[in-house]
Amino acid sequence: MILDGKAVSAKIIDDLKIELAKKSTKPYLAVILVGDDPASRVYVRNKKKKAEYIGVRADIFEYPANVEESVILEKIDELNDNPEVTAILVQMPLPEHISKEKVICRISPQKDVDCFTPENVGRLTIGMEPYFYPATPQGVLMLLDAYDIPIEGKHAVVIGRSNIVGKPMAQMLLRRNATVTMCHSKTENLEDIIKTADIVVSAVGKKIVRCKMVDKKSVVIDIGIYRDSNGNLTGDVDFEEVEPVVEYITPVPGGVGPMTIASLMYNIVKS
Ligand code: GUN
Secondary structure, three states: EEEEHHHHHHHHHHHHHHHHOOOOOEEEEEEEOOOOHHHHHHHHHHHHHHHHOOOOEEEEEOOOOOOOOOHHHHHHHHHHHOOOEEEEOOOOOOOOOOOOHHHHHHHHHHHHHOOOOHHHHHHHOOOOOOOOOOHHHHHHOOOOOOOOOHHHHHEEEEEOOOOOOOHHHHHHHHHHEEEEEEEEOOOOHHHHHHOOOOOOEEOOOOOOEEEEHOOOEEEEOOOOOOEEEOOOHHHHHHHHOOOOOEEEEOOOOOOOHHHHHHHHHHHHOOO
């Protein structure tokens, strides 16, 4: 069965819009965008558009690539102190001369809708409630829950150890009582480990998951998204050969991508 992230996401977003229409106070999303990375521009524009669709005020604060670090840190201070601003998002990547760590640490955890700050990541890790869960892993869990796919006690294999996807994905699966194995670029016998998974979550950016690694009970979640040599959008899973074999699979595009947006909108409404 194909897990329809597009449909589940649309339903979540429309429910958020209805919920927000009933409220007297509205969230306000402030996005900081530095430089002119074309992909970042597209992401930021989409986030603003979707936020406005559900009734959220959203402003993008743009800076040239050579902006001084102190200017960004001061802007974050200003947004932290502005009681109207409920959600702050600093689009990554930042130029080399700006310390990503300093920037992340400066964001108020109560406005950190990405779950980037050490406070929120720490809360996630020690079993406290973070103010917000990270958008992509939360979106994956929302999708599994929408299809009533059990997580507790299952062996989940997470491939990829990035701070914004792989690591929090593993933590969140652990909180749901999965048995979690983390794999990454240095993992030996990756194929054998994937074969032991009930749930495979891949966030790598290259073709990893093939039909010989899965079976009819497998749940396959594809977070990888990139363009192949023909310019087509594709994921980490060989969809054509894996889809007929497994129980559940996410398509690329139309799987985890739209769920990430829905999940971010959920955080912004919560803010
Ligand atoms: N760059 C790539 N993904 C993300 C994300 O989820 N949040 C932010 N702020 N920047 C990103």
